[in-house]
Amino acid sequence: MKRTFSIGGVHPHDNKISRDCAIEVLPLPQTVYIQLSQHIGAPAQPLVAVGDKVKVGQPVGEPGGFVSAYIHSSVSGTVKSIGPRKDLAGNNQLCIEIAVEGDEWLEGIDTSDTLVSEIPGDNKAILEKIRLGGVVGLGGATFPTHVKLSPPPGKKCEMLIINGCECEPYLTSDFRTLLEKGEQVAVGTAILKQVLGVEQATIAIEENKPEAIAHMEEVLAALRGRASAYEGIRVMSLRKRYPQGGEKQLIDAVMHRQVPSGALPIDVGAVVQNVATALAVYDAVQKNKPIVDNSVTVTGECFPRQANLLVRVGTPLSYIIDYLGGMPADAAKVISGGPMMGRAVANLDAATLKGTSSLLFLTRAQTERRAEGPCIRCGKCAEACPMGLEPFLLNRLARAGMTAELEENAVQDCIECGCCLYSCPAGIPLLDHIRMAKGQVLGIIRARNAKK
Amino acid sequence: MSTTIIWTIVIIAVLGLVLAVILFLVAERFKVEEDPRIDLVEKAMPGANCGGCGFAGCRAFADAAVKADTLDGIFCPVGGNDTMKQVAAILGRTVAEKAPAVAVVRCNGTCAARPKVNDYQGASSCKVKAALYAGDTGCSFGCLGCGDCVEACQFGALKMDPETGLPVVDEALCTACGSCVKACPKALIELRPKGPRGMREFVSCVNKDKGPSARKACANACIGCGICVKTCTHGAIVLENNVAWIDPSLCKLCRECEALCPTGAIHGVNFPKPLDKEAVKNRVQERQKKAREAEAAAKAAAAAQTKED
Numbered sequence: 001m002k003r004t005f006s007i008g009g010v011h012p013h014d015n016k017i018s019r020d021c022a023i024e025v026l027p028l029p030q031t032v033y034i035q036l037s038q039h040i041g042a043p044a045q046p047l048v049a050v051g052d053k054v055k056v057g058q059p060v061g062e063p064g065g066f067v068s069a070y071i072h073s074s075v076s077g078t079v080k081s082i083g084p085r086k087d088l089a090g091n092n093q094l095c096i097e098i099a100v101e102g103d104e105w106l107e108g109i110d111t112s113d114t115l116v117s118e119i120p121g122d123n124k125a126i127l128e129k130i131r132l133g134g135v136v137g138l139g140g141a142t143f144p145t146h147v148k149l150s151p152p153p154g155k156k157c158e159m160l161i162i163n164g165c166e167c168e169p170y171l172t173s174d175f176r177t178l179l180e181k182g183e184q185v186a187v188g189t190a191i192l193k194q195v196l197g198v199e200q201a202t203i204a205i206e207e208n209k210p211e212a213i214a215h216m217e218e219v220l221a222a223l224r225g226r227a228s229a230y231e232g233i234r235v236m237s238l239r240k241r242y243p244q245g246g247e248k249q250l251i252d253a254v255m256h257r258q259v260p261s262g263a264l265p266i267d268v269g270a271v272v273q274n275v276a277t278a279l280a281v282y283d284a285v286q287k288n289k290p291i292v293d294n295s296v297t298v299t300g301e302c303f304p305r306q307a308n309l310l311v312r313v314g315t316p317l318s319y320i321i322d323y324l325g326g327m328p329a330d331a332a333k334v335i336s337g338g339p340m341m342g343r344a345v346a347n348l349d350a351a352t353l354k355g356t357s358s359l360l361f362l363t364r365a366q367t368e369r370r371a372e373g374p375c376i377r378c379g380k381c382a383e384a385c386p387m388g389l390e391p392f393l394l395n396r397l398a399r400a401g402m403t404a405e406l407e408e409n410a411v412q413d414c415i416e417c418g419c420c421l422y423s424c425p426a427g428i429p430l431l432d433h434i435r436m437a438k439g440q441v442l443g444i445i446r447a448r449n450a451k452k
Numbered sequence: 453m454s455t456t457i458i459w460t461i462v463i464i465a466v467l468g469l470v471l472a473v474i475l476f477l478v479a480e481r482f483k484v485e486e487d488p489r490i491d492l493v494e495k496a497m498p499g500a501n502c503g504g505c506g507f508a509g510c511r512a513f514a515d516a517a518v519k520a521d522t523l524d525g526i527f528c529p530v531g532g533n534d535t536m537k538q539v540a541a542i543l544g545r546t547v548a549e550k551a552p553a554v555a556v557v558r559c560n561g562t563c564a565a566r567p568k569v570n571d572y573q574g575a576s577s578c579k580v581k582a583a584l585y586a587g588d589t590g591c592s593f594g595c596l597g598c599g600d601c602v603e604a605c606q607f608g609a610l611k612m613d614p615e616t617g618l619p620v621v622d623e624a625l626c627t628a629c630g631s632c633v634k635a636c637p638k639a640l641i642e643l644r645p646k647g648p649r650g651m652r653e654f655v656s657c658v659n660k661d662k663g664p665s666a667r668k669a670c671a672n673a674c675i676g677c678g679i680c681v682k683t684c685t686h687g688a689i690v691l692e693n694n695v696a697w698i699d700p701s702l703c704k705l706c707r708e709c710e711a712l713c714p715t716g717a718i719h720g721v722n723f724p725k726p727l728d729k730e731a732v733k734n735r736v737q738e739r740q741k742k743a744r745e746a747e748a749a750a751k752a753a754a755a756a757q758t759k760e761d
Contacts, residue, residue, distance in 0.1 A: 084661075086586070086592070089584070089585035089586055090585055090587065090590075090592050091585070091586045091592050092592065332571075343584070343585070344570075344585070346569070346570050346585045346586060346588075347569075367573070368573075369573050369574075429574060429575035429580075432574045432575035432577075432580045432584075433575055433577070435580075435583060436577070436579050436580045436583040439583050
């Protein structure tokens with residue numbers, strides 16, 4: 001029996017209709033809009049002024065705090081403006097507008113395809129390169145990677161897990177990355193393993209991607225022959241179940257260890273990094289290439305052309321849609337991310353971010369919400385919750401605004417996976433209310449900690 | 453048979469008596485000494501338990517009022533000055549009069565003026581909607597229209613207008629308790645002094661975007677042009693972050709700003725006569741022209757003076 005996490009979870013149909021589309025390079029747009037807050041933590045501070053000429057890979061924003069990241073220009077051209085612009089959700093965000101002129105890369109960046117499998121020995125230099133490369137977790141949370149790779153003193157990492165689950169339906173960008181850039185991901189994994197000083201690393205892939213599993217095993221076998229750094233990296237096939245790609249769920253599935261409420265993965269000796277992050281680490285360390293592009297799945301049954309695109313950071317969504325044949329007439333909803341955890345896009349003029357993994361087009365029939373009925377206490381939501389919470393209770397508490405009780409019932413542990421909402425037969429918008437309450441409770445906890 | 457009944461009655465009666473004595477003794481032993489004035493103050497309160505004063509209900513207010521040294525900063529918005537006078541009389545203190553206030557919704561982005569750009573399907577709650585995204589119109593500052601304020605109002609003073617999609621305050625019912633102010637995630641509702649005979653001027657918009665993008669999102673938005681600031685002869689209007697705000701303590705209700713506002717974002721309510729915009733505009737322009745002429749004349753005189761010297 002293949003491994004998986006122990007509690008909760010659902011089995012949505014995986015609908016990976018873009019799985020056979022090789023990653024293609026999207027032609028450069030005329031203008032990019034680079035948002036200064038693309039990661040968890042403080043927004044970056046602009047390093048350029050209006051009128052400056054920039055090259056691809058040149059830093060345009062420096063970290064605004066310890067938990068923050070560098071932002072780089074994804075194109076070469078002229079800075080046109082620095083000011084507020086509406087993001088995917090329609091909220092104002094500080095953006096740098098760059099008019100594209102040619103495609104000139106910053107000196108020192110290796111843009112060739114040759115694989116560099118020899119890993120430098122100096123861990124400090126590697127960490128600095130990761131920091132300067134603006135590498136953040138590309139699995140969705142966009143947490144700065146160099147911070148995650150510097151565990152607090154006294155905590156020892158025992159296992160590095162590379163997350164290749166891609167458990168969200170429709171998404172195929174990580175799958176294509178594993179197939180097409182498997183060597184680079186493997187080298188990135190070895191670099192992460194060396195920095196963390198661990199013996200064991202696991203590349204976890206769900207069983208519905210057998211090609212990727214076979215390919216990675218081949219790649220690792222070949223690399224093991226070349227250097228000892230690749231010993232201890234193995235590929236693990238996991239049973240298909242959503243939300244296996246959640247950090248805590250994946251640790252449970254791979255190591256059979258449970259991260260307690262309020263604790264971090266490092267407390268149980270684990271560090272989880274996404275496949276795309278491992279690739280970004282390879283690029284930053286071996287090629288001096290910061291994050292300037294990322295692969296984005298563009299998909300949906302109603303969309304004329306399925307694709308996995310290599311998109312420069314800051315490309316307007318409308319440009320991507322036009323390139324692939326325009327907005328289908330029956331598309332009612334565009335989602336950035338997967339159908340379970342993704343956010344609906346309120347503004348198609350917004351630009352992509354480092355963490356944008358997918359654009360999903362759904363029809364009205366696919367997205368229509370059922371009318372809300374009364375809760376019949378069937379307990380399906382509690383059964384589905386992978387964090388062992390009681391969504392039906394949290395929903396009631398959230399609507400009543402009972403923050404103290406919400407905290408007692410661990411609303412702050414919610415990972416917003418949407419399993420409760422997916423399984424509710426009464427169509428109650430459980431996650432809507434729980435997410436709102438989680439935000440309030442986290443605010444209260446932060447304020448309390450700040451007082452101390 | 454009858455003896456059983458008698459015995460039962462006797463046993464129950466004795467039991468009751470013994471328990472009553474125990475209860476009395478315990479109550480005496482563990483009696484909590486409480487200031488009797490707390491009860492008196494609580495009786496004088498309106499009893500709405502709305503929390504508008506910042507305390508958890510009327511009893512908590514009474515407790516705080518009795519324990520505090522002065523009544524400064526303690527005010528029951530529902531009872532108003534009358535209740536506060538009674539409370540002051542009970543406690544033998546003085547209380548300053550406060551101008552009666554009313555809730556004012558600072559958004560006039562009606563369905564007609566502020567077109568929808570997307571369709572919201574989530575839970576019908578402003579708080580939930582605000583946590584998700586900017587809203588279903590191009591304006592990320594305006595009313596979300598799910599009626600959290602209506603739900604929060606215990607006095608039935610707020611209603612959603614189906615035509616405009618905005619909440620409307622019933623001034624007769626509003627007690628200015630501030631529940632709606634707290635409930636609105638966009639901080640649109642402000643408690644403003646009611647004004648003489650209910651007349652007041654206010655900017656009905658909080659959009660901080662720059663003029664063109666505010667205008668694009670909503671035809672009624674404050675575009676931060678600053679005409680009102682230049683027009684106002686009382687210095688009552690502040691322009692900050694591309695949005696104007698009228699200071700009610702300085703406003704003289706001349707309605708000049710309202711007449712000159714290019715988007716109609718400034719509202720005047722409860723005035724006896726409708727505003728004759730053209731007449732006011734002409735008056736203001738005449739005055740400004742005269743001022744310019746006077747300034748030019750003064751300059752010329754000053755120049756002549758320096759030449760003579």
